[in-house]
Amino acid sequence: MISANQLKNAFNGQLNINPGDLKTLNCENCNNDKFDQVFIIKKIPALLSPTGKQILLPIPVFECTECHHVSKEMFPEELEKNATPAKTN
Numbered sequence: 910m911i912s913a914n915q916l917k918n919a920f921n922g923q924l925n926i927n928p929g930d931l932k933t934l935n936c937e938n939c940n941n942d943k944f945d946q947v948f949i950i951k952k953i954p955a956l957l958s959p960t961g962k963q964i965l966l967p968i969p970v971f972e973c974t975e976c977h978h979v980s981k982e983m984f985p986e987e988l989e990k991n992a993t994p995a996k997t998n
């Protein structure tokens with residue numbers, strides 16, 4: 910058995926994380942712990958685009974496999990102004 914410090918050194922000072930110790934994220938709506946990756950597509954207008962043409966920018970978010978709710982914790986805050994990924998049942 911090696912100490913936590915030795916483990917830490919073995920990983921070049923990077924923190925060694927045991928996934929079993931980590932908190933599982935549950936859907937804030939139905940408490941389900943499985944998620945599908947889906948995309949929100951943001952439009953970059955031509956004026957702001959480096960190419961001068963509108964660009965579609967897919968942003969991955971995770972929705973609950975049961976109720977398709979996108980928990981706030983997984984949804985980038987800066988997207989909240991315009992997008993409403995969460996469905997109200």
Ligand SMILES: [Zn+2]
Pocket residue numbers: 936937938939940941973974975976977978
């Ligand atoms: Zn859910």
